Amino acid sequence: MxxxxxxxxxxxxxxxxxxxxxxxxxxxxxxVWMRLTGITDMKPAPMNMVLMLISSFVMAYVLHHSIVFGDxxxxxxxxxxxxxxxxxxxxxxxxxTTLGTxxxxxxxxxxxxxxxxxxxxxxxxxxxxxxxxxxxxPA
Numbered sequence: 001m002x003x004x005x006x007x008x009x010x011x012x013x014x015x016x017x018x019x020x021x022x023x024x025x026x027x028x029x030x031x032v033w034m035r036l037t038g039i040t041d042m043k044p045a046p047m048n049m050v051l052m053l054i055s056s057f058v059m060a061y062v063l064h065h066s067i068v069f070g071d072x073x074x075x076x077x078x079x080x081x082x083x084x085x086x087x088x089x090x091x092x093x094x095x096x097t098t099l100g101t102x103x104x105x106x107x108x109x110x111x112x113x114x115x116x117x118x119x120x121x122x123x124x125x126x127x128x129x130x131x132x133x134x135x136x137x138p139a
Contacts, residue, residue, distance in 0.1 A: 009133035013060035082131030086123035
């Protein structure tokens with residue numbers, strides 16, 4: 001199965017995730033996040049910001065493929081297919097992986113909840129963008 005990738009849609013989803021992260025961890029929950037992590041300096045290094053944007057692009061690219069395959073398998077399409085894919089990727093990979101990290105690093109449950117709420121929202125927005133972008137998904 002050949003998967004057509006609209007890189008503009010993937011880039012838009014990646015930038016959306018990056019912006020959501022900036023708002024989530026910067027404007028809305030910066031004090032809570034700093035208290036829960038014990039980090040006192042909220043100034044990320046420029047290279048870290050570039051790496052996060054690249055990471056968002058890779059995630060959007062993989063999410064796009066997951067939605068295409070999920071839609072084909074489940075015979076769904078549009079926003080519902082995208083949101084289903086986002087939820088199951090979050091549940092199967094992000095929530096479970098970060099739970100292991102939380103348990104072994106003995107981080108507060110509040111941090112796990114804060115981070116996972118971000119990832120669920122971010123993936124949902126990315127999936128919505130990818131699902132509704134004209135010409136991005138197979139007919």
